Amino acid sequence: xxxxxxxxxxxxxxxxxxxxxxxxxxxxxxxxxxxxxxxxxxxxxxxxxxxxxxxxxxxxxxxxxxxxxxxxxxxxxxxxxxxxxxxxxxxxxxxxxxxxxxxxxxxxxxxxxxxxxxxxxxxxxxxxxxxxxxxxxxxxxxxxxxxxxxxxxxxxxxxxxxxxxxxxxxxxxxxxxxxxxxxxxxxxxxxxxxxxxxxxxxxxxxxxxxxxxxxxxxxxxxxxxxxxxxxxxxxxxxxxxxxxxxxxxxxxxxxxxxxxxxxxxxxxxxxxxxxxxxxxxxxxxxxxxxxxxxxxxxxxxxxxxxxxxxxxxxxxxxxxxxxxxxxxxxxxxxxxxxxxxxxxxxxxxxxxxxxxxxxxxxxxxxxxxxxxxxxxxxxxxxxxxxxxxxxxxxxxxxxxxxxxxxxxxxxxxxxxxxxxxxxxx
Amino acid sequence: xxxxxxxxxxxxxxxxxxxxxxxxxxxxxxxxxxxxxxxxxxxxxxxxxxxxxxxxxxxxxxxxxxxxxxxxxxxxxxxxxxxxxxxxxxxxxxxxxxxxxxxxxxxxxxxxxxxxxxxxxxxxxxxxxxxxxxxxxxxxxxxxxxxxxxxxxx
Amino acid sequence: xxxxxxxxxxxxxxxxxxxxxxxxxxxxxxxxxxxxxxxxxxxxxxxxxxxxxxxxxxxxxxxxxxxxxxxxxxxxxxxxxxxxxxxxxxxxxxxxxxxxxxxxxxxxxxxxxxxxxxxxxxxxxxxxxxxxxxxxxxxxxxxxxxxxxxxxxxxxxxxxxxxxxxxxxxxxxxxxxxxxxxxxxxxxxxxxxxxxxxxxxxxxxxxxxxxxxxxxxxxxxxxxxxxxxxxxxxxxxxxxxxxxxxxxxxxxxxxxxxxxxxxxxxxxxxxxxxxxxxxxxxxxxxxxxxxxxxxxxxxxxxxxxxxxxxxxxxxxxxxxxxxxxxxxxxx
Numbered sequence: 001x002x003x004x005x006x007x008x009x010x011x012x013x014x015x016x017x018x019x020x021x022x023x024x025x026x027x028x029x030x031x032x033x034x035x036x037x038x039x040x041x042x043x044x045x046x047x048x049x050x051x052x053x054x055x056x057x058x059x060x061x062x063x064x065x066x067x068x069x070x071x072x073x074x075x076x077x078x079x080x081x082x083x084x085x086x087x088x089x090x091x092x093x094x095x096x097x098x099x100x101x102x103x104x105x106x107x108x109x110x111x112x113x114x115x116x117x118x119x120x121x122x123x124x125x126x127x128x129x130x131x132x133x134x135x136x137x138x139x140x141x142x143x144x145x146x147x148x149x150x151x152x153x154x155x156x157x158x159x160x161x162x163x164x165x166x167x168x169x170x171x172x173x174x175x176x177x178x179x180x181x182x183x184x185x186x187x188x189x190x191x192x193x194x195x196x197x198x199x200x201x202x203x204x205x206x207x208x209x210x211x212x213x214x215x216x217x218x219x220x221x222x223x224x225x226x227x228x229x230x231x232x233x234x235x236x237x238x239x240x241x242x243x244x245x246x247x248x249x250x251x252x253x254x255x256x257x258x259x260x261x262x263x264x265x266x267x268x269x270x271x272x273x274x275x276x277x278x279x280x281x282x283x284x285x286x287x288x289x290x291x292x293x294x295x296x297x298x299x300x301x302x303x304x305x306x307x308x309x310x311x312x313x314x315x316x317x318x319x320x321x322x323x324x325x326x327x328x329x330x331x332x333x334x335x336x337x338x339x340x341x342x343x344x345x346x347x348x349x350x351x352x353x354x355x356x357x358x359x360x361x362x363x364x365x366x367x368x369x370x371x372x373x374x375x376x377x378x379x380x381x382x383x384x385x386x387x388x389x390x391x392x393x394x395x396x397x398x399x400x401x402x403x404x405x406x407x408x409x410x411x412x413x414x415x416x417x418x419x420x421x422x423x424x425x
Numbered sequence: 426x427x428x429x430x431x432x433x434x435x436x437x438x439x440x441x442x443x444x445x446x447x448x449x450x451x452x453x454x455x456x457x458x459x460x461x462x463x464x465x466x467x468x469x470x471x472x473x474x475x476x477x478x479x480x481x482x483x484x485x486x487x488x489x490x491x492x493x494x495x496x497x498x499x500x501x502x503x504x505x506x507x508x509x510x511x512x513x514x515x516x517x518x519x520x521x522x523x524x525x526x527x528x529x530x531x532x533x534x535x536x537x538x539x540x541x542x543x544x545x546x547x548x549x550x551x552x553x554x555x556x557x558x559x560x561x562x563x564x565x566x567x568x569x570x571x572x573x574x575x576x577x578x579x
Numbered sequence: 580x581x582x583x584x585x586x587x588x589x590x591x592x593x594x595x596x597x598x599x600x601x602x603x604x605x606x607x608x609x610x611x612x613x614x615x616x617x618x619x620x621x622x623x624x625x626x627x628x629x630x631x632x633x634x635x636x637x638x639x640x641x642x643x644x645x646x647x648x649x650x651x652x653x654x655x656x657x658x659x660x661x662x663x664x665x666x667x668x669x670x671x672x673x674x675x676x677x678x679x680x681x682x683x684x685x686x687x688x689x690x691x692x693x694x695x696x697x698x699x700x701x702x703x704x705x706x707x708x709x710x711x712x713x714x715x716x717x718x719x720x721x722x723x724x725x726x727x728x729x730x731x732x733x734x735x736x737x738x739x740x741x742x743x744x745x746x747x748x749x750x751x752x753x754x755x756x757x758x759x760x761x762x763x764x765x766x767x768x769x770x771x772x773x774x775x776x777x778x779x780x781x782x783x784x785x786x787x788x789x790x791x792x793x794x795x796x797x798x799x800x801x802x803x804x805x806x807x808x809x810x811x812x813x814x815x816x817x818x819x820x821x822x823x824x825x826x827x828x829x830x831x832x833x834x835x836x837x838x839x840x841x842x843x844x845x846x847x848x849x850x851x852x853x854x855x856x857x858x859x860x861x862x863x864x865x866x867x868x869x870x871x872x873x874x875x876x877x878x879x880x881x882x883x884x885x886x887x888x889x890x891x892x893x894x895x896x897x898x899x900x901x902x903x904x905x906x907x908x909x910x
Contacts, residue, residue, distance in 0.1 A: 008639040009861050012799035014516060015631045016646070017624070021524030022512040022531060024459020024499030031458035048826025098827045129826050160755030181892040184821040185814075188838045190463045190471055190559050191525040211653070213663035215621050218655045229655075236653030240461075240525030241559045242625035243811070247665060272464045276831035281821055322598060326750070326759055331591035339755070347826045353665055355811060355868050356592075360875070363590045364893060367876030371586070371883065381587045381880065390591065390765070398750055400758040405864060407791025407854030411767040412589065414789035414850045418769040419585055468833040519799040522807065523626025553841045557833065560626050562806030563841040 017238070026238045029210050030194035034265035037196070038067050040258045041113040041268070042101040042251075043120045044277060048312075048347040049129035050095040052102065056121035060105055063119055065112030068262050070104040075257060076226035080249045082216070086148045087313040087350070089224050089253045095124065096144055097312035097349055099277025106258045106266060129347035133309040134286070137344045144312065144345045155310055156318035156343040158325045162397050168301025168336030172292025176372040180289065180365040184309070185282035187354055191240020192275040197255035198265035205232045207256050210239040212246045224253045225260055232256070244353030245279040248315055280315050280352030283308040283343075285324065285361040291369045297379050297387045301336040302369075304328045306362065308351070310343045315352030317343035323358035329397045330366035331408050332388040337397040382419055386412060428492040432457070433501030441488040448472045448483040450491075451498060459499035459528045463557070470556030473529035474498050480536045480555070499528035502535065511535050514573035515566070522560035530556045534570045544574060580776045583784070584885025588876030589767045592869040593760025594667040599749030602666075604673035605659035606680040608637065608739035610688065612731055614709065614723040615647040618680070621661035622673040623653035627867050628800040629669040633677045635796055636860055640681040642706035642723065659740075667764065667865035668745070670796060674860035675743035684739030691730045695721060746858070762856045764869040766790040768809070770845070770877035774885045776904060779897030783813050783843075783878060789850040793864035798851060805849040805870045812874020814839045817894050 007013040020026040057069050072078050072092035079085035091102045103120045107113035130136040130144065136153040143151050169175075196208040205227065211217050214234040222232045239246065251268045259266040270278060285308045292301040306324050310317035325341035354360075374384040389408045395401050429438050432455060439450060451457045451474070460483055463471035467482040474483045475497040483496075503509035508516070511534045521527050530553065537544055537552040544552065549570045558566060596602040607619040618637050624630040634648040651658060661673050689701035692711040696719055698704060705714050712720035727737070750757035768788040774781050786809050795801045818837045822829040830836045855862025875893070883889050888903035 007635065007645050009635050009796050010794075011635065011645070011797065012519070013631055013635050013645045013797055014519065014799070015521065015624075015628055016634070016650075017524065017630070018516050018519075018521040019505060021521045021527045022499075022508065022515050023503070023505065024457075024528045026524050027458070028461070028525060030462070031452075033456075046827070131823070131826055158750070158755055159753065160750075162754075162756070178889075178891055182815075183819070183893050184823065185819050186821050186836055188559055188819075188833065188836060189523070189525075190469060190557060191461070191523070192463065210625075212623060212625055212665055213621075214623060214653045214655050214658075215660040216663060233654070233656040235656070236623050238525075239523060239623060239625040241523045242664065243559070244665060246625070247663060269462075272466070272833060273831045276821075276828050276836070319596075319598070322750070322759070323593070325755060326593065327591060331589055331765055348823055349821070349826070349828060355808070356872055357666065357868065359590070359592050359868070360815070360872055363588065363872050363876050364879060364891075367588050367590070367873075368879060368889065368891065370589075371880045372889070385587070385589055389589070390763075397755070398759060399756040402763065404858065405762055405791065405793050405854040405856035405862070406765065407793075407852045408589070408591070408765040408767075410852045410854060411765055411789040411791050411850075414852060415587070415767045415769045415787050418771075418787040418848075419587060464833040466832060466834055519803055522628070522803055550841050557838060557840060559811070559838060560807045561803055562808070562810035562847065563839075563844050564806035564847045565803060567841065 028191050028240050029196055029208050029237045030269050032196050032208055032237060034196060034198050037265035037267050038106050038108055039110045039113040040104055040106045040255060040266050041117040042254055043103040043117050045095040045098060045100045045102055047095055047124050047126050048098045049127040050124040051127060052091060052093050053123040053125050055103065059119040060116045063116035065108035066116045067106045068258060070257060070261060074261060075224060077224050080220040080224060080253060081313060082248060082316055083318060084148055084314045086145055097347055101254065104254050104258055106262060131346055131348055133307050133344035133346055136346045137342060153345040154342055155314050155345050156321050158322050158341050160325045160337060160339040160397050162399060163336035165301050165303060165336045165338045169292055171294060171300040173295045174373060174376045175292045176369050176376060177290040180287040182285050182361040182364055184284045185354060186276060187243040187245030189241030189243060189245055192270040192272055193250045193278060194269040195251045195255040196267050197259035199259060199263055205256055205260055206235060207252055208235045208237050209252055210237055210246060212242045217252050220249050221253050221256045225256060243355045247353045248280055250278045281349050282354040283320055283351040287362060287365040289365045289369050291373060293373050297377050297384050299332055299334045299388045302329055302334045303338045306341040308343050309348055310345050311348045311350035313350040315350050317351065320358035324362050326398055327359040328362045331390045333390060333394050334397065382416055426489055428488055430491045431495040433497060445488040446484055447486040447488055447491045450488045451483060457498045457500050461525055461528060470529045471526055473532045473556060475532055475536050478539065480533050499531060510576040511573040514569040514576065518565045518569035518572055520561060520565040520569040526556055526558040530566055534573060538574055542574065581773050582776060582885045583771060583773050584881045585769055585771045586877045586880025586884050587769055588873035588880060590869060590872035592667065592764045592872060594671055594762060594764060594865045595745045595760055596666055597747050597760040599747050602662060602672060602745040603742050604661040604676040605742040606676045607659055608680040608684040610684050610727060610737035612728040614643055614727050616641060617649045617651060618677055619651045619658045620673055621653060621658045622669045623664045625664045627804065631800060632670050632674060632796050636674050636677050637681050640678060641685060642708055667867045670863050671859050671865050672743055672745050674863060676741055678860050679741035679743055680739035683741055684737045687735055688730065688737050691735055692726050695726060762859060762864045764792060764864045764866060766869050766873050768873035768877045770881045772878060772881040772885055774882055776886060779901035781817055781882060781895060783845040785846045786874060787848045789852050790866055790869060791852040791854045792866040793856040793859045794853050794862035795851045796861060796863050801851055801866055802849045804866045806847050808870025809847055809874050810839050810844045812871040813843060815893065816875045816878040820894055
């Protein structure tokens, strides 16, 4: 063990903040406070798809301790999003997913804020929802975002076509074809979202938060509130895990809006349940794979169709399904490839970045295919991979020649002895 | 209602609401924010504190139930330069990443070693199983507790 | 009956934003009187350890220790935009920006030192072990702190402000052809599982993980990324699922959405494969996301090896495994 405080490249250097973390001193956003702070709570839609016919806010406004009750009318530019600003800060009329925030209540104590939030009345006209991406991508399906994403719910499609698949099938002596399905996942970082927002002595809006990208947050806050970038300071506190779930805006703009509106420091803290509803999810993907190889164990062809459920807002879906398409072959040279990947809007919770970012889901498919092929060929799973893996100079399905570091063979060789001969069958 | 409790060796008298949790009075009234809230239902262990020698999830203990008891939070362990052996082991094994689970983990490990200075691997794992971590994969946390057990022994 | 099996999973991962989008990281650097240094970057340490990596890189470049480097990050009032903490990009992308900014900051220092050490060119000067030395003549050297403070008294300032942009191209939207990512990371894992044929329960006993990360700037943190990735892979393969009904989440709590506990995670053996990437800082690529990718497949393939059922829909719950064991279409 050679852990050191000092040290340079290659050293087992300890993280400087570890001391503060073992001592309980590290400040996550829920741990910071400001004199006179109020607490804000979002009223979220219980319905996945609805029109808002009206709001009744009188009871909430009269409730004990209430400082302000804000709606979409109070948001100067009511949209945010990493690729498209298709996600409202507060919904004006069209609810697209359960958990969409509609009204923001600020009060002197957390209990008062939650009590007042319970007195907000929203008149919803519940609409039929689209919950199956295969249904949502049909031409006759109603479009969920006609203004921003046009008449189709297919928010992205990428073909990756290489070579001539007919030739590949002619060369294939063994074929494996399967359907695969991955599930929706939550990042479940241990620290639920929290924000402290206030206007400082310069008149600048300060937002203390745990985020993956402070500069992006600043831009979205400034845009929504109609402020200059230099009037908004986003300061990152300790971040209790992220894994992609802190890329999109969650509470930042709402807390900033309440602070700007009331000129009081504002604290927002998600419960775990609110956290589930206020950040993205991992895309469930349906993947149809058909792979062909020669008797000698060389891959000749692969076809795949990948459909990812984008949920109610685009977030990073185009980039994620692009990444899925590009990585769909796995780390194997295949001369003839045809992949089509789609991201489809539905009324499910919106999906976005999560560790692996679209390159994770296809691993289930392409690695299952390799084992199934190995069985058909009478080769070991290890051997069939060795005969096809990328090496320096290999060409990927996108035609990219891997010119530099390609340590695939070393990795494969490093784990070989652990595969052993164990088999329950 | 009025309660009296000892927190990190200091006597505290507080007027509390019936629905207030031990977690709330530690964080909001005493500003001992090393105790974290991760789930509010006793599942994640981020709010672990030691009450009369036993670990509890402070989100599941009403302030009234802490009346007359002694509570140790992460702030009651070591200080910079004089870390508790468990804190030192967490550092040295690289068991800290995002750090949100760390205070609860450290306290669970401390309580275990206080009642059994020589726990086996299995016993360590069981004792730590009420504390969730999403970053580290627990690997180094287990090694840290084993290391701390070795140091406590000396 | 409990049956054991082993499975192999391999994966690749293109790091960075990719697809021709400008993936830019930036850093500001100032070298202080005593040879310690500040690095300012928007790159946020979300627990993965990026700030430590930047401190180590700056220390290496200046011949000092990482604890003499303060990394200030993620504050829009003080730090330059360095892109998001995602895409396994900070070690490679922001690490390169830090090297460039430190190189710029120390250029004047090397020139000043060359004069002080009567060397004809700054190229002949190196920074090592807190000293400024003539290359090939280590005895001819001065303490770094002495040189910096003297230089500052002479009015010199050692500042750096640099950016680094990863190289990619946009893929053709009709064919997908192009060079969308660079560099790529690779990994292979072997999982050993035990399947209870009566309950359908799967225990992952051990995972051996070999990952090509280019260069381990900090092996301790690299091993931590692998262990954490494997735990999330176990959750993905066996436990986790956001259950929906008409778009509503049926299990929005940690008592219903189960993530791995210490009892669910396997013994882990990490192997760091260092196939240097010439464009990476000291050859480094990245590891954060790739660490979890092979786990999913290694577990599914190990289940098949153990009990002869092919799970094609995740998570591989006991119910699915029992159904597959009982089913007629056993593969």
